[in-house]
Amino acid sequence: MPNFKVKNIQDLILPCKKEEVEFAWLAENNNVILVYTKLEEENFFLQIKKEKNSFIIKADKHTKPSKIAYLQKALQVFKDSFCKNEDVISESFAFKQNAFIKETPLIAQNFEQLITKIKGRIYIEIGFGSGRHLLYQAKNNPGILVVGVEIYNPAITQVAKLAKAQNLDNILLIQSDARLLLSVLESNSVEKIFLHFPVPWDKKPHRRVITRDFCEECARVLGKNGRFELRTDSYEYFDFTLKQFLYFNTPKFSLRKNEDLEISSKYEDRWKRQNKDIFDLWVWNLDKTSNDIVLDDFDLSDIVFDQNDLILLEKNFKNLTLKEDNFFLHFENLYKAKQGLLLKVAFGAFNKPEHCYFYIDKKINFIFQKPFKIKENLKAIEKLKKVLKFHFDITLFS
Numbered sequence: 001m002p003n004f005k006v007k008n009i010q011d012l013i014l015p016c017k018k019e020e021v022e023f024a025w026l027a028e029n030n031n032v033i034l035v036y037t038k039l040e041e042e043n044f045f046l047q048i049k050k051e052k053n054s055f056i057i058k059a060d061k062h063t064k065p066s067k068i069a070y071l072q073k074a075l076q077v078f079k080d081s082f083c084k085n086e087d088v089i090s091e092s093f094a095f096k097q098n099a100f101i102k103e104t105p106l107i108a109q110n111f112e113q114l115i116t117k118i119k120g121r122i123y124i125e126i127g128f129g130s131g132r133h134l135l136y137q138a139k140n141n142p143g144i145l146v147v148g149v150e151i152y153n154p155a156i157t158q159v160a161k162l163a164k165a166q167n168l169d170n171i172l173l174i175q176s177d178a179r180l181l182l183s184v185l186e187s188n189s190v191e192k193i194f195l196h197f198p199v200p201w202d203k204k205p206h207r208r209v210i211t212r213d214f215c216e217e218c219a220r221v222l223g224k225n226g227r228f229e230l231r232t233d234s235y236e237y238f239d240f241t242l243k244q245f246l247y248f249n250t251p252k253f254s255l256r257k258n259e260d261l262e263i264s265s266k267y268e269d270r271w272k273r274q275n276k277d278i279f280d281l282w283v284w285n286l287d288k289t290s291n292d293i294v295l296d297d298f299d300l301s302d303i304v305f306d307q308n309d310l311i312l313l314e315k316n317f318k319n320l321t322l323k324e325d326n327f328f329l330h331f332e333n334l335y336k337a338k339q340g341l342l343l344k345v346a347f348g349a350f351n352k353p354e355h356c357y358f359y360i361d362k363k364i365n366f367i368f369q370k371p372f373k374i375k376e377n378l379k380a381i382e383k384l385k386k387v388l389k390f391h392f393d394i395t396l397f398s
């Protein structure tokens, strides 16, 4: 990551704007100064780490700009504005070449981008691996957007390259745990969900993609004739999935064994060579148990702070982690700003943590983007409000 190291930094008199880079305000604790930096449409923190006889300046990991060139420019302007040349100990502004991942429209960098790009008819493929089936579906269904979710990043880059080489533009890939993806999709918006050769996790079934929650989410996002399709070499997984879907009132199933498809994945080829059976389970007509649950927005308006609260928050701040059944909340850092406090928190689902900054003066507000509106994040924010209300004394409300 681009950075430089200096012996001294001159007084940071903010706000300060030069060459389109604005350093607006700062917040600090014993080890770190965060400088709120604006450049075109991007806002991020430059992080100044205090060392014994020097300072290291780089981007804050969780707010860094999407374009590395912005960071390089901000570092350059910061150096020119607040550091003397003779104080510079080392400098590393090397350009990081990951342009393909950043530029291709076939990959969504986060859920927000994914949602804005989703339009019209969609199929979802979970854990697409080498992508043979996903590419096949995209090629044969030009009117449908095939959304692929994969936990393994190299598979995403590889499949995006293959799609580009085949001139397929009806593909959208995202790196995520599939169990979280469905919760951000609109109800009744999906025609098919494919889950082909998932890892069976026979000894750790809680790690399976299929859970009761997941099946309910399938019911919510699948449209009227929408269908879930499992293809697996594991009889246990097939049986387990069937049982999860039997929980619905009037599901319809189609069960098949050893049926050849036009396209065969790498895994399928391997199992066939070993003469293993292959099972297909299609499910549709799922009643929508939780169809119209509308998730509330994050509401921070019902909590207010006076000067005494700020003093107590600063005094009592703890590097605290709270864990509940399906979410966690970790208070990472507290920084002092001119008029208030800056709080850094990690929270949400265990497999998809969010990192957010909050500014606290008379009220509390998100700086940068709000986290995604999934139930784990909503619950974590409600808990956060309680912790702040009781100035980190969790014995008062747990």
Ligand SMILES: C[S@@+](CC[C@H](N)C(=O)[O-])C[C@H]1O[C@@H](n2cnc3c(N)ncnc32)[C@H](O)[C@@H]1O
Residues within 6 Å of the ligand: 126, 127, 128, 129, 130, 131, 149, 150, 151, 152, 155, 176, 177, 178, 179, 195, 196, 197, 198, 199, 209, 265, 266, 267, 268
């Ligand atoms: C056994 S491979 C099968 C790949 C491909 N579907 C095929 O048939 O060749 C399982 C794939 O699922 C991915 N995966 C595992 N758990 C996942 C999860 N929770 N969310 C998204 N992808 C997952 C793995 O990275 C891997 O690529």
